Amino acid sequence: MVAVLPNQHPEEERLLAYATGSLGEVKSLLVATHLALCPLCRASVEAYEAECGGWFDGLGGGAEDDRWSAMLAACDARLDTAVLPPPAPRSTLPMTGPLVPEPLRGRLGRPLFDFGWNEIAPAVWLSDWTVKDAQTTGCLLRMGPGAPVPPHHHSANEMLLVLTGAFHDEYGHYRVGDVADIPADTDHYAVAEHGGDCVCLFLLDGEIRFL
Amino acid sequence: MTSVADRTNEELVSAIAVDRDRTAFAALFRQYGPKIESYALRNGAGRAAAEELVQDVMLTVWLRADSFNPALASVGTWIFTIARNRRIDRIRKETRPEIDPNDPALLPVADLPPDRVLELSEDRRILSVAMNSLSPEQSEVLRLSYFEGKTQTEIAEERNIPLGTVKTRMRLALGHLKRTLQPRMV
Numbered sequence A: 001m002v003a004v005l006p007n008q009h010p011e012e013e014r015l016l017a018y019a020t021g022s023l024g025e026v027k028s029l030l031v032a033t034h035l036a037l038c039p040l041c042r043a044s045v046e047a048y049e050a051e052c053g054g055w056f057d058g059l060g061g062g063a064e065d066d067r068w069s070a071m072l073a074a075c076d077a078r079l080d081t082a083v084l085p086p087p088a089p090r091s092t093l094p095m096t097g098p099l100v101p102e103p104l105r106g107r108l109g110r111p112l113f114d115f116g117w118n119e120i121a122p123a124v125w126l127s128d129w130t131v132k133d134a135q136t137t138g139c140l141l142r143m144g145p146g147a148p149v150p151p152h153h154h155s156a157n158e159m160l161l162v163l164t165g166a167f168h169d170e171y172g173h174y175r176v177g178d179v180a181d182i183p184a185d186t187d188h189y190a191v192a193e194h195g196g197d198c199v200c201l202f203l204l205d206g207e208i209r210f211l
Numbered sequence B: 001m002t003s004v005a006d007r008t009n010e011e012l013v014s015a016i017a018v019d020r021d022r023t024a025f026a027a028l029f030r031q032y033g034p035k036i037e038s039y040a041l042r043n044g045a046g047r048a049a050a051e052e053l054v055q056d057v058m059l060t061v062w063l064r065a066d067s068f069n070p071a072l073a074s075v076g077t078w079i080f081t082i083a084r085n086r087r088i089d090r091i092r093k094e095t096r097p098e099i100d101p102n103d104p105a106l107l108p109v110a111d112l113p114p115d116r117v118l119e120l121s122e123d124r125r126i127l128s129v130a131m132n133s134l135s136p137e138q139s140e141v142l143r144l145s146y147f148e149g150k151t152q153t154e155i156a157e158e159r160n161i162p163l164g165t166v167k168t169r170m171r172l173a174l175g176h177l178k179r180t181l182q183p184r185m186v
C-alpha cells in the first residue's frame, strides 16, 4: 500500500521551535502528532536538530578545572547506580475507531468520540477534554458533515490538526494529518466535508469571538 | 589501546556502550559538561539547576550510549537532544511530546513511494544549505531566539540594536527558510 502524505504542514518556524525545544507543550503536542503522520516534516525537524547540534558544539566551556573535576568525580560516583527515568506512559487502549497517533493518543486516554461534547453551533461541538499551558489551550473540535463553524475572529494564533474526516476553509482543503496554522487577527470560517464527522485537535492562543 | 586523546567522539560513545569505558566517559564529560551548563544558563536556568542538568544529561549519556546511531546524528546533536529534553522535563516541568517510533499509527518512511524517499534526503540537504546561506546577523537572531529562548526585546538589549532591526532580521530569516522549502509543499 502506498501511503498518502499530508498536504498541509505546520509553519516552518513551528518545526524549528519544536526542534530547538522553545515551542510550548500544547503546540508541541500538535506538531509531534503531525510528525507521526509526516515523514517530510520529520526530516525537517532532524535537519533543524543538526543545526542545533552545531550551535551546541559552538558553546564555549569555561575551563574552571577544579570545579569540573569535582563535578566529574560526583558524576562518576553515580555511574554504577544510575537508572533511566521511566519512559513516558503510552496508551494501552484497544485502538477502536479512528486511529489517533501518539503522542496525542496517550494524552486523550480514550477513543476519539468518547468525550462529552458542548455544542457551540448546530452540529459543531468542542470536547470537554482540554489541555493547557501558559500560552495555549487545546481541545477537540467536532464538525458534523457539511456543518459550518460560524465565522469567528481570533486575536491570536489558531491551529488545527485533522484527526478524522476532512474540512475546508478559505485557505484550502484539509484531510487527516493536515495542519491549518491560522495567523492572529483574521476572520475565519471552516466547513466539514460530507461523508462523516470531522474531528480536529484545536489550539488557540487567546480568546475566540464569533462574529 | 589508543589513548583517549586520539579517539573521535563517536569512538568515545561506542567505548561507553560496548566496554563501559569510564575514561571515555570522563573525556566526553570534560568536553560536553561545560556546553550543557552554558546551554542551560543561556536559557535562563540558575547556576545550581544548570549543574544538576549537567549531571542528569551525562548520566543519560552513560545509560543510553547504546542507542546512539552515528548514521542519524553527530555526537553533538545527540547530546543536544538529550539536554533539550531533560531541560524541558526538569526545568520547565513539562513533558516533551514526542512520536513513538513503534506506534502502529505512525507513517513509516518505508511506506512512501521511492521518489518521495529521495525527496526526504534532498529536503535535509536543502534545509542545511538554507541555514548556512543566512547572513550571520539573521542566523544569530534565530539562534538567540529559538536555541537560547530569548525574547526579541532581550535580543535587542543584549546586542544593543533597535527592536525593529531584530524583528526585520527574524522575518527575513524565516522567510528565507520558507521560500527555500516551498517547492516541496506542492
Ligand SMILES: [Zn+2]
Residues within 6 Å of the ligand: A006, A008, A009, A010, A034, A038, A040, A041, A042
Ligand atoms: Zn508535515
